[in-house]
Amino acid sequence: MAARTHTGMRGIAAVPSYVVMQPTTLCNLDCAYCYLPMRAADRRMPVAVAEAVAASVNPWATAGRFSVVWHGGEPLAAGRDHLAALLAPFGPEVEHHVQTNATLIDDAWCAFFAERDIRVSVSVDGPRERNGERVTRGGRPAYDRIVAGVAALRRHGLPFSALAVVSRPGPGLATELYDYFLDLGCDVLGVNIEETEGVNTRTNARDAGAVTAFWAELVGAWRREPRIHLREVEWSLRYAGAVLDGTADGLLPRRLDPIPTVAHDGSVVVLSPELAGFTDPRYGDFSSGNVLATPLAEILAEAGRTPWVDEFLTGVEACRSSCPYFGFCGGGHAANRYFELGRFDGTETEHCRNSKIRLLEGVLEHARDNQSPAA
Ligand code: SF4
Numbered sequence: 001m002a003a004r005t006h007t008g009m010r011g012i013a014a015v016p017s018y019v020v021m022q023p024t025t026l027c028n029l030d031c032a033y034c035y036l037p038m039r040a041a042d043r044r045m046p047v048a049v050a051e052a053v054a055a056s057v058n059p060w061a062t063a064g065r066f067s068v069v070w071h072g073g074e075p076l077a078a079g080r081d082h083l084a085a086l087l088a089p090f091g092p093e094v095e096h097h098v099q100t101n102a103t104l105i106d107d108a109w110c111a112f113f114a115e116r117d118i119r120v121s122v123s124v125d126g127p128r129e130r131n132g133e134r135v136t137r138g139g140r141p142a143y144d145r146i147v148a149g150v151a152a153l154r155r156h157g158l159p160f161s162a163l164a165v166v167s168r169p170g171p172g173l174a175t176e177l178y179d180y181f182l183d184l185g186c187d188v189l190g191v192n193i194e195e196t197e198g199v200n201t202r203t204n205a206r207d208a209g210a211v212t213a214f215w216a217e218l219v220g221a222w223r224r225e226p227r228i229h230l231r232e233v234e235w236s237l238r239y240a241g242a243v244l245d246g247t248a249d250g251l252l253p254r255r256l257d258p259i260p261t262v263a264h265d266g267s268v269v270v271l272s273p274e275l276a277g278f279t280d281p282r283y284g285d286f287s288s289g290n291v292l293a294t295p296l297a298e299i300l301a302e303a304g305r306t307p308w309v310d311e312f313l314t315g316v317e318a319c320r321s322s323c324p325y326f327g328f329c330g331g332g333h334a335a336n337r338y339f340e341l342g343r344f345d346g347t348e349t350e351h352c353r354n355s356k357i358r359l360l361e362g363v364l365e366h367a368r369d370n371q372s373p374a375a
Contacts, residue, residue, distance in 0.1 A: 006327040008252025009316055012270065012304045015060055018067035018097075019053060019296070020261040020273050021045065023078035023086055029101050029142050032133040033165060035198025037277045039073055040137070047085050049266040049291060054089035056296035061093035069097045071261075071273065076104040080112050087116060097121060099163070101134075102149030103142055110156035121161040122150055124184070126177045133167065154185055161188035169193065169206060169214035178221035181228060190231040191218065193354040197274045197339045204340075204350045211354050215362025216369070223366075232355070236363045239328045248327045256316070256330070258300050266292040270303045271312065272335035280338075283308040312337070312344040319347050329356040 026042040027034070053068075060066045068090060075083065075098050087096060098113075102122040113120055124146050125131045131143040153160050162181055166173065181189045193211065196204045215232070222230045242248040261273040267287040269276040275286040288306045289299035303309055316331035323329070329352060336351035337344050348357075 006249055006252060006320060008249065008254050009256050009320070009330045011255050011313065012258050012300075012309065013253070013255040014297075014301050016258045016260055016300065017065075018069055018259065019057060020069045020071050020259065021050070021053065021086070022072060022262065022264045022276065023070055023075050023083055024073045025264055025277070026077045027072055027074040027101070028077050028103060028137065029074065030135055030137050030139075032135070033167060033194050033200050033202065035195070035200045035274050036073065037199050042077070043264045044078055044082060045086060045264040047089070049262065049264075050086040051089045052266065052291035053262055053296055054091070057094060058091040061091060065095065066093070067095040067097055069099060071099045074101055074104070076100050076109060080108065084112070095119065099123070100149075101142070101146060103145035105149030105152050107152060107156070110152050110158055113158055114156060119161070120153060120158060121163055122146070122153075122186075123163050123165070124150070125164050125166070126180045130177070133165075150184060159187050161190070162186035163190045163192065165192050165194055166214070167194040169210050171213065171217070174214050174217035175221045178218060178228075178230075182225060186228060188229040188231065193351075195336060195351050197335050198278065204354060206350070206354055208353070208358060211358040212362045212365055215359045216365040219363055219366040220370070232359055233363070236328065236360050239360070240363060243327070252327065252330050258303055260296065260300060262291060262296070266290045268296065268299050270300070270306070270309060272333050274335035275338065308334075308344055315345040315347065318345060322347055325352075325357050325360060328360055332356070
């Protein structure tokens with residue numbers, strides 16, 4: 001499992017597997033851990049930006065499965081009419097997803113999702129008392145509005161995924177969360193340990209033992225009743241299985257997925273949506289181009305020449321040669337390096353310790369603790 005045996009993740013692929021679109025910068029909530037700048041301003045994406053993106057995306061979607069992820073701000077804050085106008089240029093082969101705080105979902109939005117076969121992912125951090133960081137712009141708890149939105153999805157029989165942010169991992173939390181999401185009725189669950197990113201400057205340094213124990217407990221909860229696809233646990237089990245049968249190198253993509261984020265104004269930031277909207281004296285606005293001036297396919301073909309991207313690729317090589325977890329992680333996220341280390345060519349971050357290294361260690365800890373005595 002030596003890091004240098006992993007041959008994937010060299011350079012940037014010219015064609016992504018999905019595009020993230022920001023229909024508005026606005027969010028109607030004001031969560032304490034949110035990374036988004038400009039979330040109090042309603043800067044809406046013009047339809048011309050969606051038309052320009054669709055000109056590249058439609059042929060990609062004809063050639064193979066392709067998704068557009070509408071992510072804000074809060075994408076539903078753009079309103080149904082505007083979102084419909086932004087969706088219109090995309091061909092029928094394109095899969096659409098929305099990542100939403102669920103507070104605006106009602107019967108009319110459910111009809112909108114159903115008509116267009118839009119897949120919904122809701123952000124909810126667990127039971128009411130775990131959502132204290134999630135408040136409206138007036139500072140009131142958002143939880144009742146979140147669960148009202150989820151109830152509307154269930155009333156309409158719409159499947160949904162959930163994304164939970166964990167700020168303080170501690171004993172018992174993983175079981176509580178997993179049981180909550182079983183009841184909530186989601187098909188897929190992603191769990192993020194809070195990250196220091198964007199305008200969220202709170203530290204994400206966590207006690208190593210507590211984070212590892214959190215992931216180990218989550219694996220145990222999931223194994224008792226594996227009714228939900230639990231993103232992080234399934235990734236790590238797949239990796240552990242591949243290590244055991246000697247196929248781990250095949251799990252990493254050969255090249256990094258550029259994951260372009262198209263901001264409201266058409267500017268394109270690759271690899272990390274969290275960098276959109278920020279500027280830095282060394283790196284400028286992180287943008288690799290604007291779809292109103294250059295086709296998205298051309299921007300991505302040249303994305304590797306963006307100065308910060310080149311520095312990030314140096315960081316990926318440093319991870320490859322130094323980190324025993326590279327085969328699982330693939331070199332981490334650009335935004336975590338930038339916001340934690342101030343540059344892109346470093347290696348370990350608190351984020352990768354919390355969400356990659358301790359995740360894998362938690363899976364192993366669970367396996368060790370549950371070995372039969374005869375094994
Ligand atoms: S980002 Fe962190 S976990 Fe991932 S390969 Fe680099 S050092 Fe290892």
